[in-house]
Amino acid sequence: MTQTPISTEELILFLKKQAKTVRIEILKMLTIAGSGHTGGSLSAADIVTALYFYKMRHNPKDPHWRERDRFILSKGHAAPLLYTVLALSGYFDMSLLTTLRKIGSPLQGHPSSTLLLGVEVSTGSLGQGLSISNGIAIGLKMDGLSSRVYCLLGDGEIQEGQVWEAAMSAAHYRLDNLCAIIDNNGLQIDGHCHEVMAIEPIREKWKAFGWHVIEINGHDMEAILSALHAAEKVQGKPSLILAHTVKGKGVSIFEGKVEYHGIAPTQEELEKALKELGDGE
Amino acid sequence: MGNKEQKTNPPSPPFTKGGSGGITNSKLKTPNSELKIATRDAYGEALLELGKKRNDVVVLDADLSCSTKTIKFAKLFPERFFNMGVAEQDMIGTASGLSLTGKLPFASTFAVFETGRAWDQIRQTICYSNLNVKLVATHSGITVGEDGASHQALEDVALMRVLANMTVIVPADGNETKQVVHAIADYYGPVYVRLGRSKVPSVMPDDYQFQRGKAYTFHTGKDVNIVAMGIMVSIALDAAKILKQDGIDAGVINMSSVKPLDHEQLLNAAKACGLIITAEEHSIIGGLGSAVSEFLSEKHPVQIIRVGIRDVFGCSGKPEELLKLYGLTADNIVKTIKDALNR
Ligand SMILES: Cc1ncc(C[n+]2csc(CCOP(=O)(O)OP(=O)(O)O)c2C)c(N)n1
Ligand SMILES: [Mg+2]
Numbered sequence: 001m002t003q004t005p006i007s008t009e010e011l012i013l014f015l016k017k018q019a020k021t022v023r024i025e026i027l028k029m030l031t032i033a034g035s036g037h038t039g040g041s042l043s044a045a046d047i048v049t050a051l052y053f054y055k056m057r058h059n060p061k062d063p064h065w066r067e068r069d070r071f072i073l074s075k076g077h078a079a080p081l082l083y084t085v086l087a088l089s090g091y092f093d094m095s096l097l098t099t100l101r102k103i104g105s106p107l108q109g110h111p112s113s114t115l116l117l118g119v120e121v122s123t124g125s126l127g128q129g130l131s132i133s134n135g136i137a138i139g140l141k142m143d144g145l146s147s148r149v150y151c152l153l154g155d156g157e158i159q160e161g162q163v164w165e166a167a168m169s170a171a172h173y174r175l176d177n178l179c180a181i182i183d184n185n186g187l188q189i190d191g192h193c194h195e196v197m198a199i200e201p202i203r204e205k206w207k208a209f210g211w212h213v214i215e216i217n218g219h220d221m222e223a224i225l226s227a228l229h230a231a232e233k234v235q236g237k238p239s240l241i242l243a244h245t246v247k248g249k250g251v252s253i254f255e256g257k258v259e260y261h262g263i264a265p266t267q268e269e270l271e272k273a274l275k276e277l278g279d280g281e
Numbered sequence: 282m283g284n285k286e287q288k289t290n291p292p293s294p295p296f297t298k299g300g301s302g303g304i305t306n307s308k309l310k311t312p313n314s315e316l317k318i319a320t321r322d323a324y325g326e327a328l329l330e331l332g333k334k335r336n337d338v339v340v341l342d343a344d345l346s347c348s349t350k351t352i353k354f355a356k357l358f359p360e361r362f363f364n365m366g367v368a369e370q371d372m373i374g375t376a377s378g379l380s381l382t383g384k385l386p387f388a389s390t391f392a393v394f395e396t397g398r399a400w401d402q403i404r405q406t407i408c409y410s411n412l413n414v415k416l417v418a419t420h421s422g423i424t425v426g427e428d429g430a431s432h433q434a435l436e437d438v439a440l441m442r443v444l445a446n447m448t449v450i451v452p453a454d455g456n457e458t459k460q461v462v463h464a465i466a467d468y469y470g471p472v473y474v475r476l477g478r479s480k481v482p483s484v485m486p487d488d489y490q491f492q493r494g495k496a497y498t499f500h501t502g503k504d505v506n507i508v509a510m511g512i513m514v515s516i517a518l519d520a521a522k523i524l525k526q527d528g529i530d531a532g533v534i535n536m537s538s539v540k541p542l543d544h545e546q547l548l549n550a551a552k553a554c555g556l557i558i559t560a561e562e563h564s565i566i567g568g569l570g571s572a573v574s575e576f577l578s579e580k581h582p583v584q585i586i587r588v589g590i591r592d593v594f595g596c597s598g599k600p601e602e603l604l605k606l607y608g609l610t611a612d613n614i615v616k617t618i619k620d621a622l623n624r
Binding site for chain 1: 339360365368370372373374375379380381383384386402405406409410412
């Protein structure tokens with residue numbers, strides 16, 4: 001947790017500004033890399049900013065701190081987002097962000113825990129993060145620690161069967177120290193989720209699996225914070241924050257565009273985007 | 282069933298009839314050969330001992346704890362046992378998460394489900410992150426018996442061996458299984474242990490000490506050396522005895538450490554003679570035979586003949602009937618060697 005500003009208004013302002021910085025760094029690193037996942041990194045930027053710069057207890061100076069909260073990026077392709085918040089938190093030097101996807105870089109196309117401190121576990125093959133989060137949540141409970149586990153999933157990702165196996169076991173083992181977040185941006189690679197493979201009704205499905213479901217606008221910082229607080233209060237069952245988001249959020253030329261799932265901005269697009277985000281303001 | 286035109290199963294390779302009856306043959310006069318115990322039973326006991334010794338040990342199963350014998354641990358340490366239901370992929374993921382909090386997870390189910398159903402989870406999560414998860418699978422090979430091909434893992438060693446960071450161990454008997462359980466607990470990293478359902482004779486000496494990466498050479502033959510894993514070690518020892526009576530000096534190596542392979546003992550065996558036989562209750566594609574061939578073809582090419590399942594599925598039957606049907610017998614090993622040596 002970084003220094004918390006005094007009032008809620010100040011906190012929200014700080015996090016909003018931080019989210020803007022995160023978006024700018026994501027776009028810059030992706031443009032230099034020349035490839036990578038733009039849309040899904042931007043859609044979850046507000047949520048992950050709230051986690052790393054306010055909600056989660058973690059210590060960049062001691063990445064293995066036993067009592068830290070854990071963040072598992074189940075949708076591993078949003079690696080640029082994770083790398084940015086790790087760098088801004090101080091896990092490694094900001095300059096490393098320019099090495100994304102380059103030979104010899106610890107910033108692999110998808111996160112590798114053996115190469116980069118701060119990455120809890122390697123991800124990239126969708127559908128696996130929730131099971132891992134469950135295991136961590138069980139382990140933390142066994143050790144009597146009050147640490148929490150946050151797991152970020154894509155909405156397309158929940159088409160994976162393993163997600164539902166994990167949804168079942170999290171409820172079975174009453175993992176109330178676990179909070180899953182679905183980045184419900186409505187898009188996957190081949191199109192709209194409802195066209196590719198209908199996943200609705202998401203809320204009812206998770207409720208039926210025994211979860212406490214909180215539905216929010218995933219770009220409303222106030223809503224994100226209150227959802228994270230509310231999730232913490234839930235007892236005896238895991239929580240799901242169903243965050244309605246816009247893929248490519250923050251840059252109008254990318255917003256809601258399925259094409260920008262897996263391509264990086266061009267130099268020209270970057271300049272437009274930076275202007276729109278008000279880089280340097 | 283009822284498909285009379287089924288072409289692939291059961292197979293009809295030129296196997297010899299009869300012969301020493303594989304796993305039911307207890308005439309063998311090796312140490313403790315009268316003692317027969319299934320490796321899964323030894324696992325159940327060893328896990329219990331380990332659980333008493335170390336409280337970081339946690340065990341996961343996917344609704345097969347009575348068969349894999351993790352039930353013993355579950356009964357004594359219910360707070361450290363997690364039944365994940367019929368959900369192998371979730372079991373592997375949960376075990377991974379537990380290892381990330383410093384626990385020592387053992388995840389067990391049948392070999393076919395452990396390695397096949399959850400292969401991507403093992404690759405992406407356990408191996409790529411190099412997590413300290415122990416995968417101990419039972420019911421490997423055709424000696425699963427009556428349940429048939431769907432439950433007989435003949436590819437598991439291939440599937441696990443190909444993964445970077447993975448260790449693959451196939452114990453030959455109960456004694457070795459117990460040692461393996463304790464040895465892998467002291468080793469950091471992903472490990473796959475392949476166990477069986479049926480009882481096998483004890484073949485390893487009482488004072489034997491398992492070491493990861495070390496094989497056990499019973500005897501180095503001047504005419505031929507048989508490199509075996511799992512239940513085939515006892516069958517290979519039977520074959521060596523028969524061959525001795527016919528004046529053929531056959532050595533036997535228990536290559537329980539399939540990965541890392543014991544290069545030194547393999548080289549010694551290959552240098553001592555011009556013929557290596559591999560024997561495995563597994564497909565000849567990708568298993569022990571492949572591992573040995575890969576190494577020797579680069580370092581010391583000699584003739585290698587792989588005895589194992591010849592690219593077919595298994596079928597239902599009694600374990601001893603199946604061993605005969607698929608040529609996993611001392612007699613077939615003897616015939617293979619005599620043919621190769623022109624004797
Ligand atoms: C198991 C697996 N299958 C396929 C892919 C390829 N893939 C990467 S992202 C993606 C779509 C994911 O959509 P979603 O979860 O909605 O992600 P987001 O919209 O947040 O980017 C796919 C199919 C993968 N990484 N893993
Ligand atoms: Mg999506």
